[in-house]
Amino acid sequence: MPPPQNLQSAELDDDTIEYSNTLKYLRAYLPPDLATPKLAIICGSGLGGLVNTIEQPKLTRTSKVEFSYSEIPGFVRSTVEGHAGKLVFGLLGVTKVPVVCMVGRFHVYEGHTREQVTFPIKIFKLLGVEVLIVTGAVGSLNSKFKVGDVVILWDHISIPGISGNNPLIGPNQSYFGTRFPSMADAYDFELRRIAFRAAASLNFEKGMIKEGTYCWVAGPSYETRAEARFLNFIGGDVVGMSTVPEVVVARYCGIRVLGLSIVTNMVLTRKPRSADPEKDEPEGIEVHPSHQEVLEASNASATMMQSLVKTVVEMI
Numbered sequence: 001m002p003p004p005q006n007l008q009s010a011e012l013d014d015d016t017i018e019y020s021n022t023l024k025y026l027r028a029y030l031p032p033d034l035a036t037p038k039l040a041i042i043c044g045s046g047l048g049g050l051v052n053t054i055e056q057p058k059l060t061r062t063s064k065v066e067f068s069y070s071e072i073p074g075f076v077r078s079t080v081e082g083h084a085g086k087l088v089f090g091l092l093g094v095t096k097v098p099v100v101c102m103v104g105r106f107h108v109y110e111g112h113t114r115e116q117v118t119f120p121i122k123i124f125k126l127l128g129v130e131v132l133i134v135t136g137a138v139g140s141l142n143s144k145f146k147v148g149d150v151v152i153l154w155d156h157i158s159i160p161g162i163s164g165n166n167p168l169i170g171p172n173q174s175y176f177g178t179r180f181p182s183m184a185d186a187y188d189f190e191l192r193r194i195a196f197r198a199a200a201s202l203n204f205e206k207g208m209i210k211e212g213t214y215c216w217v218a219g220p221s222y223e224t225r226a227e228a229r230f231l232n233f234i235g236g237d238v239v240g241m242s243t244v245p246e247v248v249v250a251r252y253c254g255i256r257v258l259g260l261s262i263v264t265n266m267v268l269t270r271k272p273r274s275a276d277p278e279k280d281e282p283e284g285i286e287v288h289p290s291h292q293e294v295l296e297a298s299n300a301s302a303t304m305m306q307s308l309v310k311t312v313v314e315m316i
């Protein structure tokens with residue numbers, strides 16, 4: 001069954017009944033002008049400040065627009081530093097676009113299932129969201145990229161997905177989409193073009209906006225050098241532990257996607273120093289990623305990401 005045109009007023013069927021408690025809960029509090037957001041933003045590690053771009057309307061005594069994940073039926077907890085764990089509704093930009101913002105996301109390495117990680121995306125679809133802007137912190141496999149660059153995603157490689165952990169595995173929920181959705185155009189061309197225009201209008205330093213392919217790994221350990229070489233060899237420019245499951249489910253649901261990643265660290269692809277005394281190799285520069293470094297780098301780019309996202313939304 002194709003998704004109904006107006007999901008807001010559509011009756012939930014057997015495939016979607018598990019989402020009804022969440023919808024009822026949110027709608028019980030949301031003021032009418034915010035109850036059908038057209039755009040959703042997911043804030044990645046250290047990028048929670050994106051929520052500050054959202055304007056919140058005056059509320060009545062019985063309404064609210066900010067929900068902790070722990071209170072929302074069906075949502076799991078966010079356990080990672082730099083992921084506050086709240087869902088915020090508001091208006092964005094001069095045109096006052098109604099948006100919903102996930103301040104912090106879920107990852108499979110936290111022990112959440114693929115369904116739990118992507119549950120919010122289906123809620124977004126049922127609320128009426130048409131465009132998803134997904135942000136995140138990434139390590140760069142591409143030597144032409146540098147820390148602080150923004151990567152406009154044009155494709156992805158889903159390592160868990162192609163090895164049996166695609167988030168769409170399970171009975172098809174035909175209310176949302178087709179059994180075999182195409183991912184050939186996962187990252188919307190028009191939205192990518194808008195992101196470039198937005199960056200130009202903000203006079204961002206030329207060269208700090210890149211295009212690239214995101215490699216999704218499950219984490220939580222960072223890559224070995226051999227893994228990093230492999231990911232680069234197969235076409236990956238950046239690597240991260242999120243984004244892709246959300247994108248796959250959003251595309252499945254017919255939501256257009258813009259993916260923006262911040263390069264927070266360079267990933268070492270060079271082979272380790274040989275311990276063979278006969279080779280007597282010199283010690284190279286060693287870099288070891290840490291979540292602290294990731295958070296510091298994304299915090300340093302947070303203001304720039306906020307203006308970029310805000311300008312993109314105004315241009316859509």
Ligand SMILES: O=P(O)(O)O[C@H]1O[C@H](CO)[C@@H](O)[C@H]1O
Binds near residue numbers: 045046
């Ligand atoms: O992708 P986000 O959630 O921004 O965070 C990235 O940073 C964390 C690792 O430092 C991982 O969660 C990785 O995916």
